[in-house]
Amino acid sequence: MQAKIIDGKAIARDIKEELRVEVERLKANGTVPTLAVVLVGGDPASAVYVKNKKAACAHVGIRSLSYELPADTTEASLLELVEELNSRQDVHGILVQLPLPVQIDEDKVLMAIRPEKDVDGFHPMNVGNLSIGRPGFVSCTPAGILELLKRTGIQLKGKKCVIVGRSNIVGKPVAMLLLREHATVTICHSRTEDLPGECRQADVLVAAVGIPNFIKGSHVKPGAVVIDVGINRLADGKLCGDVDYVECLEVAGHITPVPGGVGPMTIAMLMKNCVEAASK
Numbered sequence: 001m002q003a004k005i006i007d008g009k010a011i012a013r014d015i016k017e018e019l020r021v022e023v024e025r026l027k028a029n030g031t032v033p034t035l036a037v038v039l040v041g042g043d044p045a046s047a048v049y050v051k052n053k054k055a056a057c058a059h060v061g062i063r064s065l066s067y068e069l070p071a072d073t074t075e076a077s078l079l080e081l082v083e084e085l086n087s088r089q090d091v092h093g094i095l096v097q098l099p100l101p102v103q104i105d106e107d108k109v110l111m112a113i114r115p116e117k118d119v120d121g122f123h124p125m126n127v128g129n130l131s132i133g134r135p136g137f138v139s140c141t142p143a144g145i146l147e148l149l150k151r152t153g154i155q156l157k158g159k160k161c162v163i164v165g166r167s168n169i170v171g172k173p174v175a176m177l178l179l180r181e182h183a184t185v186t187i188c189h190s191r192t193e194d195l196p197g198e199c200r201q202a203d204v205l206v207a208a209v210g211i212p213n214f215i216k217g218s219h220v221k222p223g224a225v226v227i228d229v230g231i232n233r234l235a236d237g238k239l240c241g242d243v244d245y246v247e248c249l250e251v252a253g254h255i256t257p258v259p260g261g262v263g264p265m266t267i268a269m270l271m272k273n274c275v276e277a278a279s280k
């Protein structure tokens with residue numbers, strides 16, 4: 001039997017509709033939720049994501065302020081902009097699009113954003129709060145994955161979840177979120193011995209490796225939930241996930257497509273974090 005396709009685009013649309021109502025309420029109370037989006041340089045993929053984020057803001061009713069800086073921007077001037085946005089009362093969320101040009105230390109910039117405005121959830125304070133179970137902003141892709149699982153009715157308690165990829169932005173925080181749901185969590189990576197064997201144990205398999213079609217049908221336990229976090233741009237311009245979709249569709253119980261799976265959820269969670277930032 002073919003896997004059920006989890007429609008991330010539709011679920012993201014539902015979430016944005018829910019947020020629209022909250023934004024109207026905030027506006028009625030005199031607060032216009034505002035996100036500052038900072039883009040340094042002209043990376044074409046980043047430009048697409050930033051455009052999508054601004055479109056989502058417009059849809060939900062969030063005001064977005066756009067800062068497009070040249071590729072040769074210095075670290076000092078970017079930090080100066082972050083400081084200005086930190087101190088502005090009318091700015092609730094700050095997003096500095098990654099990756100940044102080589103002359104800028106990303107860590108330094110992310111640490112400069114006030115944790116209360118860190119709607120990306122990348123500041124060590126928010127990362128730490130997540131890992132010890134305190135409230136704070138959760139980064140958008142991991143939060144989006146959990147929301148997809150919840151709204152699809154996938155039970156996580158006691159289930160075996162295997163994550164392939166150990167990045168700070170996806171692998172590690174998604175592990176923390178799954179643990180919080182009482183799942184048994186394994187994080188695999190490039191040095192894992194017998195990766196296919198680990199993957200085949202998974203009730204929920206999360207692929208975040210950045211290699212097109214890396215997860216094959218033979219990695220998947222029949223009936224498992226397969227979440228594809230990959231966004232690989234192929235030479236022909238098409239988007240491709242980390243999961244071999246055609247193969248895994250025949251084995252999995254549920255699967256997310258690329259595009260239209262985790263990507264739109266990332267943006268919906270960014271909107272959710274902005275609304276939360278503005279509510280405080």
Ligand SMILES: Nc1nc(=O)c2c([nH]1)NC[C@@H]1CN(c3ccc(C(=O)N[C@@H](CCC(=O)O)C(=O)O)cc3)C=[N+]21
Binds near residue numbers: 231258262263264267
């Ligand atoms: N500070 C920061 N925060 C981020 O959250 C952040 C970032 N930097 N840098 C890059 C990654 C990547 N990312 C995506 C967001 C939306 C889609 C998305 O909308 N994807 C659509 C397709 C979009 C397309 O056609 O290219 C989909 O999967 O259906 C993908 C990827 C956010 N990131």
Ligand SMILES: [Mg+2]
Binds near residue numbers: 167170208209210
């Ligand atoms: Mg990645």
